[in-house]
Amino acid sequence: MSRFIVISPVADFERRVREAVSGGLYGTIRTLPSSALNAGPHDIIGQQTDEPPEVIILGPGVAADEALKLATVIDLQYPEISVVLAADTSAELVLSAMRAGIRDIISPDADVQTIRVLLERACLSAAGRRRGLSAPGASQRDVGRVIAVMSPKGGVGKTTVATNLAVGLGKVAPMSVVIVDLDLQFGDVASGLLLDPEHTLVDAVTGAASRDTMVLKALLTVHPSGIYALCAPKSPNEADLITAEHVRQLLAQLATEFSYVVVDTAPGLGEHALATLEHATDAVWVVGMDIPSVRGLRSGLVILDELSLVPEGRHVVLNFANRRSGLSLQDVEATIGVPIDVVIPLSATLALSTNKGVPVLQDGVRDPAAKGLHKLVERFHPDWGTRAHRKLHRRAVVS
Ligand SMILES: Nc1ncnc2c1ncn2[C@@H]1O[C@H](COP(=O)(O)OP(=O)(O)OP(=O)(O)O)[C@@H](O)[C@H]1O
Ligand SMILES: [Mg+2]
Incomplete structure (x- = not known):
């Protein structure tokens, strides 16, 4: 199973994500080209042999509207997966991202340490949601x-x-x-x-x-x-x-x-x-x-x-x-x-x-x-x- 999926054509960003994961997080990464966005979540997640991934990173170089569309569908169909968007933010994008259920936004230029902290948090949140979804009668998210x-x-x-x-x-x-x-x-x-x-x-x-x-x-x-x-x-x-x-x-x-x-x-x-x-x-x-x-x-x-x-x-x-x-x-x-x-x-x-x-x-x-x-x-x-x-x-x- 790959714990992380990165969809981005930007090789340098992918390299930083790999470094972030190898420097302190367990699990492997799978990289998909931007064209995967057109395929829809089943094809992206379905490529996983067993369990679904925990975090999907929609990296730089993907169209924002496509990324938001995919995030919306994932939020509905796989709410336990954390979706992270790597993009330059504007107030408008933050609002749309929130509505699409995106877990976090990160700068495309973020350094390895920042990416690692964010991914760690996205994994924690994915784990929390899985727990919430599997607990009998649980309908609310965990609160801190x-x-x-x-x-x-x-x-x-x-x-x-x-x-x-x-x-x-x-x-x-x-x-x-x-x-x-x-x-x-x-x-x-x-x-x-x-x-x-x-x-x-x-x-x-x-x-x-x-x-x-x-x-x-x-x-x-x-x-x-x-x-x-x-x-x-x-x-x-x-x-x-x-x-x-x-x-x-x-x-x-x-x-x-x-x-x-x-x-x-x-x-x-x-x-x-x-x-x-x-x-x-x-x-x-x-x-x-x-x-x-x-x-x-x-x-x-x-x-x-x-x-x-x-x-x-x-x-x-x-x-x-x-x-x-x-x-x-x-x-x-x-x-x-x-x-x-x-x-x-x-x-x-x-x-x-x-x-x-x-x-x-x-x-x-x-x-x-x-x-x-x-x-x-x-x-x-x-x-x-x-x-x-x-x-x-x-x-x-x-x-
Ligand atoms: N155990 C301690 N030993 C020495 N100095 C301390 C100690 N605890 C706090 N101080 C110092 O006492 C001052 C007041 O502390 P602090 O600002 O944390 O109090 P406070 O209860 O938040 O105050 P206020 O009610 O004004 O908000 C600070 O300068 C702080 O460094
Ligand atoms: Mg005080």
Whole structure:
């Protein structure tokens, strides 16, 4: 069986696809000439001796309308196959591609590494769809985990935790992680990741993007670690345009497209935070080692519990942990009423990483804070529930 089919007369593109596959993906490639498009999907897929392919790449040099026609038929007849289009994009083409069920669009000039990441993601999506189609009674696509990083008090390390969590998850699910900056007025995910986004949340919740997930995806900013980012509006005034309903719709859209949607939030429990919690599968509660922050989290959890807005996945992170704070971990746990899952010590390296715009999990630096962040990432690993060393809420310590 060939896992990949490339239809393109451009030899150099085909060579890059071959290199991408041979450098890290298993499975073989079959190349077909552009004339195969006229033959229709049965002839293309029927040439496979046993199982159908997972990914069909409609490469440069094929007519866009022919490619879209073929993709539409494949989407109807073989929905488990991911079709990827290699073409220069325009807003119009992105919309048509979305309607034709094309999984992703890639530049014809993309380098080998970019092609590999994209193909890996297309295979994951094909596997997800096969699972969905074969599960008894399954009619919906898999939806990803929505992880809200929250705290009633400001400055406790939400953005630091959210950016590191997203980058760490990017290694678990390359190109299937998006970080959303819902600190709408003063969001600093862009600076924490050294991004200069062309589009922001305002563009994502208005116009075509709110109706078409493919358009929405085209507005995301790609980070070198292989994750996507949707950054906060550039001016606080623009933030007023974004409603709680926009947030609900946006998160629902992103969860259909990504395995992990990490949401950084503004301090407090404003309407956007509450809308986020409605969709969140998990909440990461960040608390500092000081009385206001600890009390704030306790009151927050009580209120949210009354509103039935506490997501099932609970992960409590004690940040700025420090023996000399005058509080012990047990004091914090006793006040908030729930165990602490992850401890991140006070760390000059972490503070420096914010100023550099390079999260410590991207940098690969060895630091006790990085260790705590790795532990947090691990809790979201798909086989976390089956890992032998897993203990839900195992005892944390402050060193
Ligand atoms: N464990 C730590 N040790 C030292 N500095 C830290 C630690 N965690 C975060 N910081 C630093 O504290 C500052 C505030 O962190 P961050 O911006 O992540 O907090 P926040 O909760 O997102 O703040 P806000 O509520 O304003 O959005 C940053 O400069 C960050 O580098
Ligand atoms: Mg922040």
